[in-house]
Amino acid sequence: MDASQTTPTIQAPGLGRKIGLAWAALAWEGLWPRVVPLLSCVALFVAAAHLDLFAGLDPWAHTGILGALALAFAGLAWWQLRDFSWPARKEATRRLERDSEIPHRPLAAVQDNLAAGNTDPMAVALWEAHRRREAERLASLSNKAAHPGLASLDKWALRFVPLLALVVAIAAAGGWRSDRMAAAVTPAFPPPPPVVANLWIAPPAYTGKPPVYLDMAEHDKVLRIPVGSKIAGFVDDTRGRKPPVLSIDGKTTEFSTVSKGKYQVEETITEGKQITLQARGDEQARWKLHVIPDLAPTVDFARPIGVDKWSTKIEYIGGDDFGVTGVQLQMRLHGSVLGDDALSSDEEPEVLRVDLPVAGNSKKIADTFVRDLTSHPWAGLKVTVMLFATDALGQKGRSSVETFLLPERVFNDPTARALIVLRKALTRDPKGYRIDVADGMRLVHANPKSYREDPVVQLGLRIGSVRLAQKDDKETIVDTQKLLWDLAMRLESGSTSDAERAVEQARQELRDAMQRQAGDEEIEKLIQQLYDAMARWQRELAEKMKDPDERRRMEEQAEKMDPNNTITGDDLQKMLDKIREMAKNGQREEAKRMLEELRKMMENATPMMANPNGQQRQQQGQKGQQGQGNQQGREMMNQLDQLSRRQNQLLGESEREGRQQGQQGQRGQQGQQGQQGQRGQQGQQGQQGQGQQPGQGQGQGQGQWGEQQRGQQEGLRGRLGDFMKKLDENGLQMPESLGRAERSMREAEDALRRGDSREASRAQRRALDNLQQGMGDMAEQMRQQRGPGNNQDIAEIEERERRSEDRDPLGRSDGNYGDAIDSGADKVPLELDRQRSREILDELRRRAGDQLRPKEELDYIDRLLKTY
Template sequence: MGVVGMFDMDDRRKRSGDPTATDGQRALIRAARRHAERLLLLGRVVLVVEALVRILWPVAALATGYAALALFGILAALPSPIVWLSFHAILAFALWRLWRGRQLLRLPAREQAARRVERAAGLAHRPIMTLFDRPAGSGFDPALWRAHLLRAARDVLHAPARRVRPRFALAGADPHGLRQLVVLLLFAGLWLAGSHAGELLGPVVPPEWRREPARVALEAMLVPPAYTGQPARALHTGPLAGTLDTRLADLPEGTRLVLRLVGGHAAPRLRLPDGRRLRLDRQAASVFTAQTSLVQDGTLLLDQGRRRRFEIALELRRDMAPEIALAAPPKGNDQGILEISVRGRDDYGIVSAAVRLFEKGRKDAPFATLPLRFSGEGGRDETIRHFLDLAADIHAGEEVDADLVAEDAAGHRTQGRRFALKLPERRFHHPVARAIARLRLSLLRHHEQAPIIAAGLDALARRPGDFDHRLDVYSALRAAVWRLRFMHRPRETIGSAAALLWETALALEDDGLSLAMKDLRDAFEAMDSALAGEGDPAKAAAALEKALAGFMQGLAMRQLRETAQVPLADLAGLLDTQGAMDARDVRGIAEEIAAMMRAGRKDEARALLAKLRRMMEQAAAHPLNAEDLQRMAAAARAGRSLNRLKRAQEDLRDRTARGALLQGLLKDAGTSLDFTPAAGEQKSLEERLTKILEALKTAKLPPPPGLAVARKAMGDARRTLESRAPASAIVHQGEAIEGLARAIEDLRGRQGSGLSLSGAVMPPMNDPMGRRVPGLGVKDLALPKNGARAVEQLVNEVRRRLSDPNLGEEERAYLKSLLTPY
């Protein structure tokens, strides 16, 4: 008996039947065939699973180990590129194994599935194939075949499907049991991770393989460069759903963009307008941060996976290069001080500037670079005036080339056009100081003449009477001679000898005032550095106070020599000068600067320091001489005379006002008052003013503009008094008083335009009410003119009330006491 193929067995069975079989036997066979079909499907599935396991078990082992590493926190510590490479390596290995085992992945045939099920269920004689088989030919016994089918049907129906399980048989492929090791690591990692297992397994799959959420939290801040002085502002803070699409204009170049994104899986990528791509750093599982500078216009994009978080159009405001030029031609004085006025401009302020000096016709490195200091406030033109001490330079008195350079906080540098400049040369009036300065200059320019110069210095030292037998000068000259005669290191010795000679010449010429100014300049530089955070503020402030004291002492000595040519009467008048600045006021400014630094008010301290420096430089560059002192004395005398004249005019106006009131009361009685004495008194005041004007002319002082107004008003008041019109006279007298007050204020300003006699104790500066002005006691910090005008109006009101004839004696005495200072 042959066997019919299983693929066409059903058709043949349907076409043929067993007429001798009962209905129960047919139902049993049909049920067995249906159960066999299910077993065949299960067998096919088992065969496919077994094939997949044999192909992919190495991949599964690698993936399990990979997950175990994640649970132990190792993947989170590795760089993102290594994690990405590891994942894709496992994926590529899985694809390679599938391609290599593609023959094993074919769908199993029915015969293979039947044999797999029969072996697993322990069925003998292939009952499943029997159910779908029929005898070949016609010579067979139907009853015998029916009995065979019934027995096969019963076997199949009793076959347990649960016994049809995959059998992997990996022992031969993995003889060392590595698969058990990775599983053990996986469970150990799960036990250690605990509730954080999900968070630790997050990096296992690269973010680009996961779907990003539509809603995240975004914090984006724009921080302009510190030198712009602009505050930071928020671009976006809070939840972000969808894409942020906005436009930013007028942002300073170099603004920093600070980003913090919370949410999502993939590290966001920021694409900058200049083409650069920046990946945000992962701070936690879903927290990403980054910051970058914006230096180019364009579009700013932030993408996370396949989602775009924002798209921003940028328009930056470019930082302009600084501008610097001369505001006026440089000029020098006899002290060797170069006064240079420079105009500078920058949109955010010039942080450093300098004037560079070159030898005539040479374009190489400058032989001197002298710093210039701007306030650093941008957006406006600023003109500064600097006093540069070049008297000790070897090129003093020569023609040189110079240019100006400036740099802003953004690093933009500007170089101005070159200009010709003649460096000032210090002129010495003392013959020995002049000789020492000439020998020093020859030593610096001609080193080979050191022996000859030593002989000249020796000759000067042998005549101590020429320098008043000053021991310091003699010692310095002898020290210089010995250094030049026995020098071992010529360059260093010549430099030290030249410095010693220069200090000696200055000490002989002005008693060390120039040296004190040099120390003061160094103290100012140290104070500037301390304000910029590059030094100890307390030490810098102490050094500044010490240098100021030394300079003021030197200035006092010089001014005292000049006072020998001023008459004692004039000198006494100078001691009453108000509004000028004395040593006590200078110390007050230094203490105020130190207090501002301690309080953190660095900008105010820097401004006050610059103001003090300009005043000291002005005092050093233009010291007062005898002629200046005489003019100051003349101005002081004129001021005192004008004060007395103003009080006399005010008293006459008060009496004229009372007379006018009395004339009004007597008018009805037909009686009139005689104002001829008042007119004569007014003429006398006019003559006193004329004498004051002549004194100012003699002293070569221009008269204040207010005196012309006062003189004309006095003449008008005299004429109206002669015509018995006291009401009109009061108006003219008031104009005369106002003119005198303006003239007094002008003269007071001239007296207070510089430093006073530093050795004298000056009276405190008073306000219009006679009180000490709070602050520093200098003219520039006096009450404003409108404040003084308000006080003047108050004084006039008091005088008007005094003119009331019905005023009581007690009240009149009180009002007069208020006017005592005036």
């Protein structure tokens, strides 16, 4: 048996801890002398950092110093620790025995074994007794403190110098300075140039929305952009090794390289909630996104389809979130065999398509389609109608389906009615009634007296019947339908039908151009086209009236019409002049309403239009005089309105002069310049004043102003007197307020003669009030005497009367800012208003052509002249 297995281990309490302390003391004694130089170097570096010795160094020099210090520290650490090794357990045990000063090494005795083995019982017993005695001595073992021996190594105590320097440096720095420590270990290299991004989002042009510029500092701002917007821009990244990346909800787009360090991108946004810009491997900016969808437009009928005499009237409304670009009217024949039987198999069923005018990209549209469709082959038949609206993306919206009877023209000539019956039969069933219609045309051709032996009608019937009998294709049927209509119109109205259609076409083209906001040159061209068509229509109507039969027939028609609705050539000419003036002044909505009135007047035209000079027939003297009286009433109201405006101007000048006189009286100044007159004449130096009493101490300049004002007031009073005489000559009752106005004007003249501007202004104020009251009295007279034909005149008078009330000193409307509140009535400007607007426009255009004016003023004038 092995002796080591028979020898039990004897342990004393706390022996392991004591051996560990002894081991630590040996390690500390070997390590501390070697570590102190390293810690001294660290202390000196920290002291230098707190003394800010590294500040101001060149970044590269700073980097070199740090590198050199790091290498020196690493070399010193290697040199100091090159021969260091951790102590073994035996060395710790021996150290504990020496520190305890116990002889015979009890720890070694307890752990030793018999060299001779365990065969001798006597030797084993003696050995066990020896071990027990030594184990009893283990309890007295104790540790002593470590002794590194620095004092013997550093006799001059230089190890305390770095510590002292560290304490002084921290005290001088005001405590521990982390910023200086960071600056000491971080060379002050300039930061890398930031990523410069110039990005923007451009909405589609049709939306009318401005571009949205992206700020890299705005992370929480939500960008609301329409669908289809394009994000574009440039990125400058001189340090970037890879192109930046634009990410929209994970869908990445890499920037294209323009030059070294410069990149660009362009991407269309259709959806997404977040935009991210990545450069240099990091996220540089992020924006929230909300894409606004583009909805399909809407359109529908505002009212049931109506018929205005022979014209089809369709009122419709529509809208789109970004603007309607087009509206189309589609009409199909309802309940007829016309369709695939009349067309070849590769064609669509016949549809009447009419593109309605739209002003730009209007978000809301509300308009009326009025067109004479009696010439269409479907006239008198039931049709179905739909409206289609289109936006800039090509999206379409459709209305409900309306079914109505397309109006047809009523023909008084029996032959014309017969031709229309044939045309309608050909429309219902082209192939079934083709031969019958051809035979009917031959029957009409065989009776020349029925169409007054008109060679044009005779030739048309002959050629048309032959062609229709020989061919049954669509082109022949369409040409025959048009031929039958033209012949019927010739029999009914003669050559004036073409001229009338030309007028209607010119009127419709002008209205459409105004609706889509065409340019001034195109509008002027179309107005001139309407002038020419109207002149041709009047000439042909006059030629037609030379035929006794035609004259008699038209006179019979005139007797059946309301005499108050009759018109003359002068009425049409004045209306055309008003339309042209409104178009030039930018009042296109009013011009469109006037064009509609022109259409109605054309429908109510009477044989009086045959007179080229536009004079009324003597047979209608009484009724014509009523219309003439209405016209005179309008002219007289315009004259009275002009008198009121002029009196208001004189009142303003008198009030300004009165204020200046009051200031002169308070200051008591001498030799003051006279008040500047209306025509810009400069007053001369006055004499010494003794106050501002009427008739006393007035300077020569003030006397000259008073004389000018008195003369102007006297001239205005004379105009009022002529106006009152004209009222008496026309048999109209003169309002008493006009007489009071004349007396107030006379009082103002006397005050101006004395130089008393204050008293003159009070008299002029009374005159102005009486003039406005006179306008109201005249309006009441005309209201009592009005007939069916002068409702528009009364409406104009009432509108002018309303506008004359509640005016501020500058003539502006009080309570309705700029008359912006819509009263719901269609108002046509008066002649004086249109003339004033024209003068203002001419002056603005003259100033716009003066390039010497400031740029800000020219830009402002351009905005005023812009037509919306």
